[in-house]
Amino acid sequence: MLEQLKDEFVKHVRGLQDEITAKMHEIDAKLELQEDLWEREDYESNPGGGGITRAFTGDIFENAGVNTSVVHGAISPEFAKKIGSSDARMWASGISLIIHPKNPKVPTCHANFRMIQAGDKFWFGGGADLTPFYPIEEDFEYFHGVWKEACDPYGIYQEFKDKCDDYFVNKHRNNEMRGVGGIFFDHYNTGDTEADFKMVKDLSNQFIRSYFPIVEKRLNEKFDSEDEDFQLHRRGRYVEFNLLHDRGTMFGLQSNGRTDSILISLPARVKYSYRYAPKKGSAHEKMMEYYFPKAWV
Protein backbone atom coordinates (compact mmCIF):
# COMPACT_ATOMS: atom_id res chain seq x y z
CA MET A 1 0.00 0.00 0.00
CA LEU A 2 2.72 2.43 1.03
CA GLU A 3 4.70 1.49 -2.08
CA GLN A 4 1.69 2.26 -4.26
CA LEU A 5 1.19 5.65 -2.58
CA LYS A 6 4.84 6.45 -3.11
CA ASP A 7 4.50 5.75 -6.83
CA GLU A 8 1.37 7.85 -6.99
CA PHE A 9 3.04 10.69 -5.15
CA VAL A 10 5.91 10.75 -7.64
CA LYS A 11 3.43 10.79 -10.53
CA HIS A 12 1.52 13.61 -8.85
CA VAL A 13 4.49 15.92 -8.32
CA ARG A 14 5.70 15.36 -11.88
CA GLY A 15 2.28 16.22 -13.23
CA LEU A 16 2.25 19.38 -11.12
CA GLN A 17 5.72 20.28 -12.35
CA ASP A 18 4.41 20.14 -15.93
CA GLU A 19 1.34 22.20 -15.15
CA ILE A 20 3.34 24.93 -13.43
CA THR A 21 5.86 24.94 -16.27
CA ALA A 22 3.04 25.38 -18.80
CA LYS A 23 1.51 28.22 -16.79
CA MET A 24 4.82 30.04 -16.60
CA HIS A 25 5.36 29.77 -20.36
CA GLU A 26 1.84 31.08 -20.90
CA ILE A 27 2.56 34.19 -18.83
CA ASP A 28 6.13 34.89 -19.97
CA ALA A 29 6.59 34.59 -23.74
CA LYS A 30 10.35 35.10 -23.42
CA LEU A 31 10.82 32.44 -20.76
CA GLU A 32 13.79 30.15 -21.34
CA LEU A 33 13.92 26.74 -19.77
CA GLN A 34 17.02 24.71 -18.99
CA GLU A 35 16.04 21.20 -17.96
CA ASP A 36 18.51 18.82 -16.31
CA LEU A 37 17.80 15.21 -15.53
CA TRP A 38 20.20 14.12 -12.84
CA GLU A 39 21.03 10.89 -11.09
CA ARG A 40 22.34 10.51 -7.60
CA GLU A 41 24.50 8.10 -5.69
CA ASP A 42 23.59 7.31 -2.11
CA TYR A 43 25.94 7.30 0.88
CA GLU A 44 27.19 3.84 -0.07
CA SER A 45 27.71 4.83 -3.72
CA ASN A 46 24.74 2.80 -4.90
CA PRO A 47 22.21 4.28 -7.34
CA GLY A 48 20.07 6.59 -5.22
CA GLY A 49 17.45 8.11 -7.46
CA GLY A 50 17.57 11.52 -9.06
CA GLY A 51 15.46 14.34 -10.28
CA ILE A 52 14.25 16.73 -12.91
CA THR A 53 15.52 20.26 -12.42
CA ARG A 54 13.93 23.04 -14.44
CA ALA A 55 15.72 26.37 -14.31
CA PHE A 56 13.97 29.36 -15.88
CA THR A 57 15.09 32.82 -16.87
CA GLY A 58 12.73 35.24 -18.54
CA ASP A 59 11.33 38.67 -18.92
CA ILE A 60 8.69 38.47 -16.23
CA PHE A 61 10.22 35.66 -14.20
CA GLU A 62 13.80 36.86 -13.74
CA ASN A 63 14.86 33.48 -12.43
CA ALA A 64 12.99 30.48 -11.15
CA GLY A 65 13.37 26.80 -10.38
CA VAL A 66 10.68 24.16 -10.49
CA ASN A 67 12.19 20.86 -9.41
CA THR A 68 11.03 17.36 -8.66
CA SER A 69 13.06 14.49 -7.27
CA VAL A 70 12.89 10.96 -5.92
CA VAL A 71 15.88 10.00 -3.82
CA HIS A 72 16.48 6.85 -1.82
CA GLY A 73 19.12 4.58 -0.32
CA ALA A 74 21.59 4.66 2.51
CA ILE A 75 22.27 7.78 4.55
CA SER A 76 25.25 8.42 6.76
CA PRO A 77 24.94 7.16 10.37
CA GLU A 78 25.47 10.74 11.63
CA PHE A 79 22.69 12.03 9.43
CA ALA A 80 20.36 9.19 10.48
CA LYS A 81 21.00 10.10 14.09
CA LYS A 82 20.35 13.76 13.39
CA ILE A 83 16.90 13.07 11.96
CA GLY A 84 16.14 10.59 14.76
CA SER A 85 15.89 7.55 12.52
CA SER A 86 16.56 4.04 13.80
CA ASP A 87 18.05 2.84 10.56
CA ALA A 88 20.06 4.46 7.87
CA ARG A 89 17.78 4.09 4.88
CA MET A 90 15.51 6.73 3.42
CA TRP A 91 13.16 7.52 0.58
CA ALA A 92 11.97 11.00 -0.31
CA SER A 93 10.11 12.60 -3.14
CA GLY A 94 8.83 16.08 -3.70
CA ILE A 95 8.31 19.16 -5.75
CA SER A 96 10.10 22.33 -4.79
CA LEU A 97 9.74 25.60 -6.59
CA ILE A 98 10.76 29.18 -6.25
CA ILE A 99 9.92 32.04 -8.55
CA HIS A 100 11.65 35.42 -8.50
CA PRO A 101 9.82 37.88 -10.76
CA LYS A 102 11.69 40.92 -12.09
CA ASN A 103 9.04 43.52 -11.29
CA PRO A 104 9.14 44.45 -7.58
CA LYS A 105 5.36 44.80 -7.59
CA VAL A 106 5.08 41.07 -8.28
CA PRO A 107 5.87 38.97 -5.19
CA THR A 108 8.39 36.16 -5.07
CA CYS A 109 6.81 32.82 -4.23
CA HIS A 110 8.04 29.50 -2.92
CA ALA A 111 6.26 26.18 -2.50
CA ASN A 112 7.26 22.66 -1.63
CA PHE A 113 5.38 19.40 -1.14
CA ARG A 114 7.21 16.25 -0.10
CA MET A 115 6.75 12.69 1.14
CA ILE A 116 9.54 11.23 3.25
CA GLN A 117 10.33 7.82 4.69
CA ALA A 118 13.35 7.57 6.96
CA GLY A 119 13.98 4.21 8.56
CA ASP A 120 10.78 3.35 10.38
CA LYS A 121 9.49 6.92 10.22
CA PHE A 122 7.23 8.33 7.57
CA TRP A 123 5.71 11.75 6.99
CA PHE A 124 4.56 14.52 4.67
CA GLY A 125 5.73 18.10 4.61
CA GLY A 126 5.34 21.22 2.56
CA GLY A 127 3.70 24.57 2.20
CA ALA A 128 3.66 27.74 0.18
CA ASP A 129 4.72 31.23 1.15
CA LEU A 130 4.71 34.65 -0.45
CA THR A 131 7.48 37.25 -0.37
CA PRO A 132 6.17 40.59 -1.62
CA PHE A 133 8.18 43.79 -1.90
CA TYR A 134 5.35 46.28 -2.11
CA PRO A 135 2.42 46.73 0.27
CA ILE A 136 -0.47 45.65 -1.97
CA GLU A 137 -2.55 44.21 0.84
CA GLU A 138 -5.27 42.75 -1.35
CA ASP A 139 -2.72 40.38 -2.90
CA PHE A 140 -1.64 39.06 0.48
CA GLU A 141 -5.28 38.61 1.46
CA TYR A 142 -5.95 36.80 -1.79
CA PHE A 143 -3.00 34.43 -1.32
CA HIS A 144 -3.93 33.59 2.26
CA GLY A 145 -7.59 33.34 1.24
CA VAL A 146 -6.85 30.60 -1.28
CA TRP A 147 -4.84 28.65 1.26
CA LYS A 148 -7.47 29.08 3.94
CA GLU A 149 -10.09 27.72 1.57
CA ALA A 150 -7.83 24.79 0.67
CA CYS A 151 -7.06 24.00 4.31
CA ASP A 152 -10.53 24.54 5.76
CA PRO A 153 -11.92 21.08 4.88
CA TYR A 154 -9.10 19.69 7.03
CA GLY A 155 -9.43 22.31 9.75
CA ILE A 156 -5.73 23.07 9.67
CA TYR A 157 -5.38 26.59 8.21
CA GLN A 158 -4.60 28.35 11.46
CA GLU A 159 -2.13 25.68 12.55
CA PHE A 160 -0.32 25.63 9.20
CA LYS A 161 -0.39 29.43 8.94
CA ASP A 162 1.15 29.79 12.42
CA LYS A 163 3.83 27.23 11.57
CA CYS A 164 4.69 29.25 8.49
CA ASP A 165 4.92 32.46 10.53
CA ASP A 166 7.26 30.63 12.92
CA TYR A 167 9.40 29.02 10.27
CA PHE A 168 10.37 31.66 7.71
CA VAL A 169 11.97 33.95 10.24
CA ASN A 170 15.36 35.63 10.25
CA LYS A 171 16.05 35.37 13.98
CA HIS A 172 19.25 37.34 13.48
CA ARG A 173 17.23 40.23 11.96
CA ASN A 174 14.91 41.02 14.87
CA ASN A 175 12.67 38.10 13.95
CA GLU A 176 11.58 39.60 10.65
CA MET A 177 9.88 37.08 8.40
CA ARG A 178 11.21 36.70 4.87
CA GLY A 179 7.75 37.53 3.52
CA VAL A 180 4.10 37.53 4.57
CA GLY A 181 3.87 33.81 5.20
CA GLY A 182 1.36 31.32 3.90
CA ILE A 183 1.21 27.73 5.13
CA PHE A 184 3.88 25.32 6.35
CA PHE A 185 3.79 21.81 7.76
CA ASP A 186 6.38 19.12 8.51
CA HIS A 187 6.45 15.62 9.98
CA TYR A 188 2.75 15.43 9.18
CA ASN A 189 1.41 11.95 9.91
CA THR A 190 -2.04 11.46 11.42
CA GLY A 191 -1.77 7.68 11.21
CA ASP A 192 -4.14 7.56 8.22
CA THR A 193 -1.67 7.67 5.36
CA GLU A 194 -4.26 7.66 2.60
CA ALA A 195 -6.06 10.62 4.11
CA ASP A 196 -2.77 12.47 4.63
CA PHE A 197 -1.83 11.78 1.04
CA LYS A 198 -5.15 13.13 -0.19
CA MET A 199 -4.72 16.31 1.82
CA VAL A 200 -1.25 16.99 0.46
CA LYS A 201 -2.49 16.37 -3.07
CA ASP A 202 -5.43 18.74 -2.55
CA LEU A 203 -3.23 21.45 -1.12
CA SER A 204 -0.54 21.22 -3.76
CA ASN A 205 -3.20 21.43 -6.47
CA GLN A 206 -4.06 24.90 -5.20
CA PHE A 207 -0.64 26.38 -5.82
CA ILE A 208 -1.34 27.63 -9.34
CA ARG A 209 -4.52 29.37 -8.26
CA SER A 210 -2.87 30.88 -5.18
CA TYR A 211 -0.06 32.65 -7.00
CA PHE A 212 -0.32 33.17 -10.75
CA PRO A 213 -3.41 35.39 -10.69
CA ILE A 214 -1.36 37.84 -8.59
CA VAL A 215 1.43 37.71 -11.16
CA GLU A 216 -1.00 38.36 -14.02
CA LYS A 217 -2.59 41.25 -12.17
CA ARG A 218 0.68 43.04 -11.35
CA LEU A 219 3.12 42.23 -14.13
CA ASN A 220 2.57 45.47 -16.02
CA GLU A 221 2.67 47.78 -13.02
CA LYS A 222 5.25 50.54 -13.22
CA PHE A 223 8.13 50.60 -10.80
CA ASP A 224 11.07 52.88 -10.14
CA SER A 225 14.65 52.46 -8.98
CA GLU A 226 13.68 52.83 -5.32
CA ASP A 227 11.20 49.97 -5.66
CA GLU A 228 13.93 47.87 -7.18
CA ASP A 229 16.47 48.85 -4.57
CA PHE A 230 14.11 47.71 -1.82
CA GLN A 231 13.40 44.46 -3.67
CA LEU A 232 17.11 43.69 -4.12
CA HIS A 233 17.84 44.31 -0.44
CA ARG A 234 14.91 42.14 0.62
CA ARG A 235 16.24 39.46 -1.70
CA GLY A 236 19.40 39.73 0.38
CA ARG A 237 17.35 38.79 3.45
CA TYR A 238 15.92 35.92 1.42
CA VAL A 239 19.43 34.61 0.80
CA GLU A 240 20.26 35.01 4.49
CA PHE A 241 17.24 32.95 5.48
CA ASN A 242 17.89 30.21 2.95
CA LEU A 243 21.56 29.80 3.83
CA LEU A 244 21.44 30.42 7.59
CA HIS A 245 18.12 28.94 8.66
CA ASP A 246 16.34 26.85 6.04
CA ARG A 247 16.17 23.19 7.04
CA GLY A 248 15.39 22.10 3.47
CA THR A 249 18.62 23.65 2.22
CA MET A 250 20.61 22.03 5.06
CA PHE A 251 18.94 18.65 4.47
CA GLY A 252 19.69 18.87 0.78
CA LEU A 253 23.32 19.88 1.13
CA GLN A 254 24.03 17.43 3.97
CA SER A 255 22.33 14.44 2.31
CA ASN A 256 24.61 14.67 -0.69
CA GLY A 257 22.01 16.49 -2.75
CA ARG A 258 22.70 18.26 -6.02
CA THR A 259 23.99 21.71 -5.08
CA ASP A 260 22.89 23.46 -8.28
CA SER A 261 19.33 22.19 -7.85
CA ILE A 262 19.20 23.20 -4.19
CA LEU A 263 20.68 26.68 -4.57
CA ILE A 264 18.50 27.42 -7.60
CA SER A 265 16.40 29.07 -4.87
CA LEU A 266 18.72 32.09 -4.73
CA PRO A 267 17.60 35.23 -6.59
CA ALA A 268 19.51 36.34 -9.69
CA ARG A 269 20.48 39.77 -8.39
CA VAL A 270 20.93 40.79 -4.76
CA LYS A 271 22.10 43.85 -2.86
CA TYR A 272 23.51 44.28 0.63
CA SER A 273 24.12 47.56 2.40
CA TYR A 274 25.22 48.14 5.95
CA ARG A 275 22.15 48.98 8.05
CA TYR A 276 19.89 49.10 5.05
CA ALA A 277 16.57 50.77 5.71
CA PRO A 278 13.88 52.04 3.35
CA LYS A 279 13.10 55.74 3.11
CA LYS A 280 11.03 57.23 5.92
CA GLY A 281 7.41 57.49 4.96
CA SER A 282 7.81 55.36 1.85
CA ALA A 283 5.62 52.45 0.77
CA HIS A 284 8.64 50.27 1.48
CA GLU A 285 8.73 51.36 5.09
CA LYS A 286 5.06 50.38 5.26
CA MET A 287 5.94 47.02 3.72
CA MET A 288 8.46 46.39 6.53
CA GLU A 289 5.58 46.29 9.03
CA TYR A 290 4.07 43.35 7.16
CA TYR A 291 7.08 41.08 7.64
CA PHE A 292 5.64 40.04 10.98
CA PRO A 293 2.78 37.63 11.73
CA LYS A 294 -0.61 39.09 10.84
CA ALA A 295 -4.07 37.69 10.23
CA TRP A 296 -4.60 38.18 6.49
CA VAL A 297 -8.02 36.55 6.27
Add this chain to the structure above:
Amino acid sequence: MLEQLKDEFVKHVRGLQDEITAKMHEIDAKLELQEDLWEREDYESNPGGGGITRAFTGDIFENAGVNTSVVHGAISPEFAKKIGSSDARMWASGISLIIHPKNPKVPTCHANFRMIQAGDKFWFGGGADLTPFYPIEEDFEYFHGVWKEACDPYGIYQEFKDKCDDYFVNKHRNNEMRGVGGIFFDHYNTGDTEADFKMVKDLSNQFIRSYFPIVEKRLNEKFDSEDEDFQLHRRGRYVEFNLLHDRGTMFGLQSNGRTDSILISLPARVKYSYRYAPKKGSAHEKMMEYYFPKAWV
Protein backbone atom coordinates in the same frame (compact mmCIF):
# COMPACT_ATOMS: atom_id res chain seq x y z
CA MET B 1 49.82 39.74 33.43
CA LEU B 2 47.00 38.35 31.30
CA GLU B 3 44.86 41.39 32.14
CA GLN B 4 47.65 43.68 30.98
CA LEU B 5 48.03 41.79 27.71
CA LYS B 6 44.30 42.00 27.15
CA ASP B 7 44.42 45.78 27.53
CA GLU B 8 47.39 45.98 25.21
CA PHE B 9 45.63 43.82 22.66
CA VAL B 10 42.60 46.10 22.60
CA LYS B 11 44.86 49.12 22.16
CA HIS B 12 46.70 47.37 19.37
CA VAL B 13 43.61 46.45 17.31
CA ARG B 14 42.19 49.96 17.70
CA GLY B 15 45.44 51.45 16.46
CA LEU B 16 45.41 49.11 13.51
CA GLN B 17 41.80 50.03 12.75
CA ASP B 18 42.85 53.68 12.51
CA GLU B 19 45.85 52.94 10.32
CA ILE B 20 43.78 50.88 7.89
CA THR B 21 41.07 53.53 7.83
CA ALA B 22 43.65 56.20 7.00
CA LYS B 23 45.16 54.09 4.23
CA MET B 24 41.73 53.52 2.66
CA HIS B 25 40.95 57.25 2.67
CA GLU B 26 44.33 57.92 1.09
CA ILE B 27 43.56 55.55 -1.80
CA ASP B 28 39.87 56.39 -2.32
CA ALA B 29 39.17 60.14 -2.28
CA LYS B 30 35.39 59.53 -2.50
CA LEU B 31 35.31 57.09 0.39
CA GLU B 32 32.46 57.64 2.83
CA LEU B 33 32.66 56.35 6.36
CA GLN B 34 29.78 55.54 8.66
CA GLU B 35 31.06 54.85 12.17
CA ASP B 36 28.89 53.25 14.84
CA LEU B 37 29.89 52.78 18.42
CA TRP B 38 27.75 50.04 19.90
CA GLU B 39 27.28 48.46 23.28
CA ARG B 40 26.26 44.95 24.00
CA GLU B 41 24.41 43.09 26.71
CA ASP B 42 25.64 39.67 27.69
CA TYR B 43 23.54 36.54 28.11
CA GLU B 44 22.46 37.68 31.56
CA SER B 45 21.57 41.19 30.35
CA ASN B 46 24.59 42.74 32.05
CA PRO B 47 26.80 45.21 30.20
CA GLY B 48 28.95 43.04 27.92
CA GLY B 49 31.29 45.33 26.07
CA GLY B 50 30.83 46.67 22.57
CA GLY B 51 32.66 47.79 19.52
CA ILE B 52 33.51 50.29 16.84
CA THR B 53 32.04 49.44 13.47
CA ARG B 54 33.29 51.33 10.45
CA ALA B 55 31.31 50.82 7.27
CA PHE B 56 32.72 52.26 4.05
CA THR B 57 31.29 52.90 0.61
CA GLY B 58 33.36 54.50 -2.09
CA ASP B 59 34.50 54.70 -5.63
CA ILE B 60 37.34 52.23 -5.41
CA PHE B 61 36.13 50.34 -2.35
CA GLU B 62 32.53 49.55 -3.25
CA ASN B 63 31.81 48.44 0.28
CA ALA B 64 33.97 47.52 3.23
CA GLY B 65 33.89 47.03 6.96
CA VAL B 66 36.75 47.54 9.40
CA ASN B 67 35.53 46.63 12.87
CA THR B 68 36.97 46.24 16.33
CA SER B 69 35.26 44.95 19.43
CA VAL B 70 35.76 43.90 23.04
CA VAL B 71 33.01 41.68 24.36
CA HIS B 72 32.74 39.92 27.69
CA GLY B 73 30.39 38.44 30.23
CA ALA B 74 28.14 35.44 30.55
CA ILE B 75 27.40 33.11 27.66
CA SER B 76 24.55 30.64 27.42
CA PRO B 77 25.25 27.19 28.91
CA GLU B 78 24.58 25.61 25.48
CA PHE B 79 27.08 27.89 23.84
CA ALA B 80 29.66 27.23 26.58
CA LYS B 81 29.26 23.51 26.01
CA LYS B 82 29.61 23.96 22.26
CA ILE B 83 32.97 25.69 22.59
CA GLY B 84 34.13 23.16 25.19
CA SER B 85 34.38 25.66 28.03
CA SER B 86 34.04 24.62 31.65
CA ASP B 87 32.39 27.84 32.68
CA ALA B 88 30.07 30.24 31.03
CA ARG B 89 32.16 33.39 31.03
CA MET B 90 34.12 34.78 28.12
CA TRP B 91 36.19 37.70 26.95
CA ALA B 92 37.08 38.37 23.35
CA SER B 93 38.61 41.20 21.42
CA GLY B 94 39.62 41.55 17.82
CA ILE B 95 39.77 43.38 14.56
CA SER B 96 37.85 42.04 11.60
CA LEU B 97 37.85 43.59 8.19
CA ILE B 98 36.62 42.90 4.73
CA ILE B 99 37.10 45.01 1.66
CA HIS B 100 35.16 44.58 -1.59
CA PRO B 101 36.65 46.76 -4.33
CA LYS B 102 34.49 47.71 -7.32
CA ASN B 103 37.01 46.90 -10.05
CA PRO B 104 37.11 43.12 -10.68
CA LYS B 105 40.85 43.34 -11.30
CA VAL B 106 41.33 44.34 -7.66
CA PRO B 107 40.92 41.40 -5.28
CA THR B 108 38.61 41.33 -2.30
CA CYS B 109 40.46 40.87 0.98
CA HIS B 110 39.56 39.75 4.49
CA ALA B 111 41.58 39.72 7.68
CA ASN B 112 40.90 39.08 11.32
CA PHE B 113 42.99 38.99 14.47
CA ARG B 114 41.48 38.07 17.81
CA MET B 115 42.28 37.16 21.41
CA ILE B 116 39.76 34.99 23.23
CA GLN B 117 39.30 33.78 26.77
CA ALA B 118 36.47 31.35 27.40
CA GLY B 119 36.18 30.00 30.92
CA ASP B 120 39.55 28.44 31.67
CA LYS B 121 40.62 28.41 28.02
CA PHE B 122 42.57 31.08 26.27
CA TRP B 123 43.80 31.47 22.71
CA PHE B 124 44.58 33.63 19.68
CA GLY B 125 43.19 33.32 16.20
CA GLY B 126 43.21 35.15 12.93
CA GLY B 127 44.58 35.35 9.45
CA ALA B 128 44.28 37.10 6.13
CA ASP B 129 43.03 35.77 2.82
CA LEU B 130 42.71 37.10 -0.71
CA THR B 131 39.78 36.62 -3.09
CA PRO B 132 40.77 37.70 -6.59
CA PHE B 133 38.53 37.58 -9.65
CA TYR B 134 41.17 37.78 -12.36
CA PRO B 135 44.24 35.57 -12.83
CA ILE B 136 47.01 38.07 -12.14
CA GLU B 137 49.38 35.52 -10.65
CA GLU B 138 52.04 38.00 -9.54
CA ASP B 139 49.53 39.58 -7.12
CA PHE B 140 48.81 36.23 -5.48
CA GLU B 141 52.52 35.54 -5.22
CA TYR B 142 53.07 38.96 -3.70
CA PHE B 143 50.32 38.49 -1.10
CA HIS B 144 51.56 35.07 -0.06
CA GLY B 145 55.15 36.35 -0.16
CA VAL B 146 54.41 39.02 2.43
CA TRP B 147 52.73 36.52 4.72
CA LYS B 148 55.51 34.01 4.30
CA GLU B 149 58.07 36.64 5.28
CA ALA B 150 55.94 37.62 8.29
CA CYS B 151 55.50 34.01 9.40
CA ASP B 152 59.02 32.75 8.73
CA PRO B 153 60.56 34.00 12.01
CA TYR B 154 58.01 31.78 13.75
CA GLY B 155 58.37 28.86 11.33
CA ILE B 156 54.63 28.66 10.83
CA TYR B 157 53.94 29.81 7.26
CA GLN B 158 53.27 26.37 5.81
CA GLU B 159 51.07 25.34 8.71
CA PHE B 160 49.03 28.54 8.65
CA LYS B 161 48.82 28.50 4.86
CA ASP B 162 47.52 24.92 4.85
CA LYS B 163 44.97 25.79 7.51
CA CYS B 164 43.75 28.65 5.36
CA ASP B 165 43.45 26.35 2.32
CA ASP B 166 41.43 23.96 4.48
CA TYR B 167 39.21 26.57 6.04
CA PHE B 168 37.88 28.85 3.30
CA VAL B 169 36.30 26.03 1.33
CA ASN B 170 32.82 25.69 -0.12
CA LYS B 171 32.42 21.95 0.46
CA HIS B 172 29.08 22.07 -1.31
CA ARG B 173 30.77 23.48 -4.44
CA ASN B 174 33.23 20.68 -5.17
CA ASN B 175 35.58 21.98 -2.49
CA GLU B 176 36.33 25.21 -4.31
CA MET B 177 38.05 27.77 -2.09
CA ARG B 178 36.48 31.21 -1.89
CA GLY B 179 39.78 32.72 -3.03
CA VAL B 180 43.48 31.93 -3.23
CA GLY B 181 44.03 31.60 0.51
CA GLY B 182 46.58 33.27 2.72
CA ILE B 183 47.05 32.35 6.35
CA PHE B 184 44.65 31.15 9.04
CA PHE B 185 45.08 30.03 12.63
CA ASP B 186 42.75 29.33 15.53
CA HIS B 187 43.03 28.13 19.13
CA TYR B 188 46.66 29.20 19.01
CA ASN B 189 48.29 28.85 22.41
CA THR B 190 51.85 27.61 22.77
CA GLY B 191 51.85 28.12 26.54
CA ASP B 192 53.99 31.25 26.24
CA THR B 193 51.32 33.92 26.10
CA GLU B 194 53.69 36.83 25.71
CA ALA B 195 55.39 35.21 22.75
CA ASP B 196 52.03 34.33 21.19
CA PHE B 197 50.88 37.90 21.67
CA LYS B 198 54.01 39.24 19.99
CA MET B 199 53.51 36.94 17.03
CA VAL B 200 49.90 38.00 16.49
CA LYS B 201 50.93 41.65 16.76
CA ASP B 202 53.73 41.14 14.23
CA LEU B 203 51.44 39.35 11.80
CA SER B 204 48.59 41.83 12.02
CA ASN B 205 51.03 44.68 11.42
CA GLN B 206 51.75 43.20 7.99
CA PHE B 207 48.20 43.46 6.72
CA ILE B 208 48.56 46.92 5.16
CA ARG B 209 51.69 45.90 3.28
CA SER B 210 50.15 42.60 2.13
CA TYR B 211 47.11 44.09 0.44
CA PHE B 212 47.06 47.79 -0.37
CA PRO B 213 50.02 47.76 -2.81
CA ILE B 214 47.94 45.34 -4.92
CA VAL B 215 44.99 47.73 -4.81
CA GLU B 216 47.17 50.67 -5.84
CA LYS B 217 48.70 48.72 -8.69
CA ARG B 218 45.37 47.54 -10.19
CA LEU B 219 42.80 50.20 -9.41
CA ASN B 220 43.00 51.86 -12.81
CA GLU B 221 42.96 48.68 -14.87
CA LYS B 222 40.20 48.48 -17.47
CA PHE B 223 37.50 45.88 -17.12
CA ASP B 224 34.47 44.84 -19.14
CA SER B 225 31.02 43.49 -18.35
CA GLU B 226 32.22 39.89 -18.52
CA ASP B 227 34.84 40.62 -15.88
CA GLU B 228 32.16 42.12 -13.71
CA ASP B 229 29.75 39.28 -14.31
CA PHE B 230 32.37 36.80 -13.13
CA GLN B 231 33.16 38.94 -10.10
CA LEU B 232 29.49 39.22 -9.09
CA HIS B 233 28.98 35.45 -9.38
CA ARG B 234 32.12 34.76 -7.35
CA ARG B 235 30.81 37.19 -4.76
CA GLY B 236 27.79 34.89 -4.66
CA ARG B 237 30.13 32.07 -3.64
CA TYR B 238 31.59 34.40 -1.04
CA VAL B 239 28.14 34.89 0.48
CA GLU B 240 27.55 31.14 0.42
CA PHE B 241 30.77 30.52 2.33
CA ASN B 242 30.12 33.21 4.92
CA LEU B 243 26.55 32.12 5.65
CA LEU B 244 26.91 28.34 5.31
CA HIS B 245 30.39 27.61 6.62
CA ASP B 246 32.10 30.49 8.38
CA ARG B 247 32.61 29.80 12.07
CA GLY B 248 33.19 33.47 12.83
CA THR B 249 29.78 34.38 11.42
CA MET B 250 28.11 31.56 13.39
CA PHE B 251 29.95 32.51 16.58
CA GLY B 252 28.93 36.12 16.15
CA LEU B 253 25.26 35.46 15.43
CA GLN B 254 24.93 32.80 18.13
CA SER B 255 26.68 34.78 20.84
CA ASN B 256 24.20 37.62 20.55
CA GLY B 257 26.54 39.68 18.40
CA ARG B 258 25.49 42.76 16.47
CA THR B 259 24.04 41.46 13.20
CA ASP B 260 24.79 44.57 11.15
CA SER B 261 28.44 44.48 12.18
CA ILE B 262 28.76 40.77 11.44
CA LEU B 263 27.05 40.77 8.06
CA ILE B 264 28.93 43.87 6.94
CA SER B 265 31.11 41.17 5.35
CA LEU B 266 28.62 40.64 2.53
CA PRO B 267 29.40 42.30 -0.81
CA ALA B 268 27.19 45.18 -2.02
CA ARG B 269 26.09 43.56 -5.28
CA VAL B 270 25.83 39.83 -5.99
CA LYS B 271 24.61 37.60 -8.80
CA TYR B 272 23.42 34.01 -8.85
CA SER B 273 22.74 31.94 -11.95
CA TYR B 274 21.84 28.29 -12.19
CA ARG B 275 25.00 26.34 -13.09
CA TYR B 276 27.02 29.47 -13.60
CA ALA B 277 30.27 28.86 -15.45
CA PRO B 278 32.70 31.32 -17.06
CA LYS B 279 33.21 31.30 -20.83
CA LYS B 280 35.39 28.52 -22.24
CA GLY B 281 38.92 29.69 -22.84
CA SER B 282 38.43 32.94 -20.91
CA ALA B 283 40.71 34.39 -18.26
CA HIS B 284 37.89 33.66 -15.82
CA GLU B 285 37.99 29.98 -16.63
CA LYS B 286 41.72 30.13 -15.89
CA MET B 287 40.96 31.88 -12.59
CA MET B 288 38.70 28.97 -11.58
CA GLU B 289 41.76 26.69 -11.50
CA TYR B 290 43.31 28.86 -8.84
CA TYR B 291 40.49 28.39 -6.32
CA PHE B 292 42.25 25.24 -5.14
CA PRO B 293 45.31 24.90 -2.88
CA LYS B 294 48.50 25.89 -4.65
CA ALA B 295 52.04 26.82 -3.55
CA TRP B 296 52.23 30.54 -4.38
CA VAL B 297 55.75 31.12 -3.01
